[in-house]
Amino acid sequence: MSRAESVAVKHREPRSAPASRADAGALASRADAGAAGRGGTGARPGWQRHLEGWQPGLVAVLIAGSAAVLAVPRPVEPAELPLPLADTRALERAREADIAHARQAEQLGLDAEVRELGSAIRAFGLVDADADHTEAELLAARKRVLDAVGPALAQGDEAVLRLRAYQLSSFVREVRRFESTGEESGELRELGGDFLGLLRRSGWLKRGDARSRGGGEARRVAMDGAVLGVLFKKRWDAIVGVQREPFGLALDEERALFRFLLSHPVSVARGSRDLAAPPPADEAAARPTQASEPGPRSPAAALRDAEAPRAAEQYRLKKIDELAALDPSYPRHLARGVALYRLGKFVQSADAFRSHLDEHPDGAHTLRAQNYLRAALERAREEQL
Secondary structure (H helix, E strand, O other), X not given: OXXXXXXXXXXXXXXXXXXXXXXXXXXXXXXXXXXXXXXXXXXXXHHHHHHOOHHHHHHHHHHHHHHHXXXXXXXXXXXXXXXXXXXXXXXXXXXXXXXXXXXXXXHHOOOHHHHHHHHHHHHHHHHHHOOOOOHHHHHHHHHHHHHHXXXXXXXXXXXXXXXXXXXXXXXXXXXXXXXHHOOOOHHHHHHHOOHHHHHHHHOOEEEEEEEOOOOOEEEEEOOOHHHHHHHHHHHHHHHHOOOOOOOOOOHXXXXXXXXXXXHOOOOHHHHHHHOOOOOOHXXXXXXXXXXXXXXXXXXHHHHHHHHHHHHHHHHHHHHHHHXXXXXXXXXXXXXXXXXXXXXXXXXXXXXXXXXHHHHOOOOOOHHHHHHHHHHHHHHHHHHHO
């Protein structure tokens, strides 16, 4: 051995001892972590390299599969009737205009010819509210109104609009008073005619949650203030016979009214049961236990109860057609399909849903119409078996 070699041997590091299996595993883990920290440049051995980046791909597949499932039509019971949507801002503008006209009537007063029209309308209301009125009496009262319209309109449309708005304000006030007291005032009869009778017959009047201030039974009118005002103006215009601008109803007012009518269809059976005039307070107090005990149902009453759902859907069909004539954007065929399905007319219901899809192959209601159509076809097929 040379001197140079001898020096190299003296400075050589000693050999380390063989590593244990645990140490080898730890070293391998640190090596993998180091490779990952360096950007993962090290390639995975064998089949593992084919699974790199699988998580995003799996998420994409799940999203696509869910969308496909949701887009496939399936039978769904037609339970949801499309309701018209009224622009709340448009309704608020109409309400503010009525309030402004009513305020002007109070501040500026009304011309004599306009006041005569107002008196004629009130006289007509009293005759209409009288259950024993004759046809001749009603025609005579209406003639007085029509005779007063011309001279009143000669004072200008704004003058007549102020009269209508003032009477509308008084009418709403008397309705709210009736709800709190349970008593019908003479002014409510003058301005609304048989309005309370209409509420009772139509199922639009409910019993209140507490006793009224007057000791009778409190009542709650089903419609909100906007619909209440629209109903009054519609009746007022019909009595006076003016439908042109600036009278009549705005489209959004019509939508609000029809939304209420479709949600609260007239039902004679329900009206006769829930909306009958309450007994006098002393009579109700004399038999408190009978009011809470259900009495026996007569065959006629049971028949009315059974026919009530069909009557409600027939009413809806009529109102659907009336609304569609005013608002072409309303999905008439889809709504008719729902009502016909509820009536058990499944073939006609399927035809209505097809008509909607023919007119609207794409749109907000397309998938719903497809689902409803499949349900109607299945029910029609079951009937034929």
